[in-house]
Amino acid sequence: MPITDLIPIPNDINPGLNGARQLTMKALLGVPRGSFSNDCQPITNPALKQMVVTANLGPFKATGLAPAIESLKQVLADVQQQEPEVFEGLGTAGMLCARLIRGSHSSISNHSWGTAIDLNLNGDLDRRGDNRTQVGLARIAPIFNSQGWYWGAGFPTEDAMHFELSEQKIRKLHAEGVFGGAVTTLPPTSLSIGDRGQQVKRLQELLNAQGENLTADGIFGPGTHAAVISFQAKHGLTPDGIVGPTTKAALGL
Numbered sequence: 001m002p003i004t005d006l007i008p009i010p011n012d013i014n015p016g017l018n019g020a021r022q023l024t025m026k027a028l029l030g031v032p033r034g035s036f037s038n039d040c041q042p043i044t045n046p047a048l049k050q051m052v053v054t055a056n057l058g059p060f061k062a063t064g065l066a067p068a069i070e071s072l073k074q075v076l077a078d079v080q081q082q083e084p085e086v087f088e089g090l091g092t093a094g095m096l097c098a099r100l101i102r103g104s105h106s107s108i109s110n111h112s113w114g115t116a117i118d119l120n121l122n123g124d125l126d127r128r129g130d131n132r133t134q135v136g137l138a139r140i141a142p143i144f145n146s147q148g149w150y151w152g153a154g155f156p157t158e159d160a161m162h163f164e165l166s167e168q169k170i171r172k173l174h175a176e177g178v179f180g181g182a183v184t185t186l187p188p189t190s191l192s193i194g195d196r197g198q199q200v201k202r203l204q205e206l207l208n209a210q211g212e213n214l215t216a217d218g219i220f221g222p223g224t225h226a227a228v229i230s231f232q233a234k235h236g237l238t239p240d241g242i243v244g245p246t247t248k249a250a251l252g253l
Helices: 022-029 066-082 084-089 135-146 167-175 198-209 222-234 245-251
Strands: 006-008 052-056 061-065 090-094 116-121 132-134 149-151 162-165
Touching: 006 135, 022 167, 052 066, 061 066, 066 084, 066 116, 066 135, 066 162, 084 090, 084 135, 116 135, 132 135, 135 149, 162 167, 198 222, 198 245, 222 245
Parallel strands: none
Antiparallel strands: 006 132, 052 061, 090 116, 116 162, 149 162
16 A cells, blocks of 8 residues: 555554653753744743754655754654665655644643644644544554654644653653753653644533633633633632642542
């Protein structure tokens, strides 16, 4: 079967992995720049700028955060060995791009830190949101997962061309000291504005069961933020809009 043929999203993808949360990225790496739009803009954070590198990864060159580039080198070496046909067809639609997530007015894309990459096969970019994926992407996704990369096919709005360093990988790299900086305490695995994923979608569904009327799209935007604050206020919780352990327990999340 040609590597660009489309198939349904496989079951049991991203085992034990989650997309990196905004609180984690901001706390451990810092904010890439002061403002964001839907267009690609440069990183202005001096510490992050010093960590940006460009490297030849074999089938293509990419510019991103140095720890992500180093991890990507190992991933692609494994792809070359295990899936040589897919390796030969690999290209990229970009890695470092400081912007908002498509369709969002508040969520920062992990491309903004240079820790995510979009891939194409034989120049053909997988279509976002059709709940299908190119055969080649499905074949290499387990290799990315094995190195701690989250596959975007697991987002509520499927994005199979997208791979990013997972929450777990970001925390592991931080523990190894590769990001530098003075942060020594990891932020809790809370949900907050800017996050996206299946857990955010479940949060929205639970809030709707409490009387809200949110679109359960898996994107933690201003509407979800306001609904969380309202829920917290009604239940005697600190109305900070952050879904930490206490708010999760109250919601049954």
